[in-house]
Amino acid sequence: MAAEFTIRRATREDLPELLQLYRHLMPDDVPVSTERTEEIWDRFSRYGDSAILLGLLDGRQVATCTLVVIPNFVRGGANYALIENVVTHTDFRGQGHGKAVLLAAVDAAWSLGCYKVMLLTGSKNPATLGFYRNAGFETTKTGFEVRRLPPRER
Template sequence: MRAADRTDLPRLLDLYDHLHPDDARCPPGDAVAVFDRLLRCEGSAVLVGAIGDALVTTCTLVVIPNLTRGAKAYALIENVVTHADHRGAGFGRAVLRAAVERAWDAGCYKVMLMTGSTKPSTLAFYEAAGFEQSKTGFQVRRAAIRPA
């Protein structure tokens, strides 16, 4: 497991097709700008797991400064996905473990993630990775993004 760099972007965008196959794809030129902006958030990273040159798992870790909890930051994990051909082999748990360790190294007091899935296997995956279902999440969204 390692932090992604710009050279990973084409393969990372391919891997995201396994997360939301019907989503509009981020144009490559925009991906560079978004990736660079994300990396300007201290402690944040897109983490990847690879077999050879193939990216098989990823998640995004965002470290958020905080004015409560003694000014301890907190972290959010998003875009967790493992390539469909490599699921069930421990790659997803490994990338989450790497993200949590990175958050602890950044001084975070908690790490959060949300899933829209209600599948028992997905919920069991997150619990097996050390996360507990302990809060109620709320969100508001803009109109759904449709493929171009």
């Protein structure tokens, strides 16, 4: 029997497993305390239409991304969106789960009236860049950032 893959919004109850999934993005990251995790969840949940999407394979979290929807005063008041923290569990990469979650986030942004969806990656890995291109993202702008923390190792 084939495994069942579903996508849904994360809930507070998903946090322990989600934090483990994030370790596949940044294995050496300093873990966040339970108290701080709860604070972050409470703040994020007030971001209106924003969501953390989960890709579940037979109920197990295997992929995720965060969609932040931002109100806008230009472009006729159309929202725009930012995607961050795109992660697929290392045991499940190359199977289409990450792409499915990413495309679900883009579809959610379109349904919320966003006129564009942006994401940034610091990766120079051709496979990672190809993943984003294959999901429909293009290099159309120049990105700049100011960092307080150093970028993660690639």
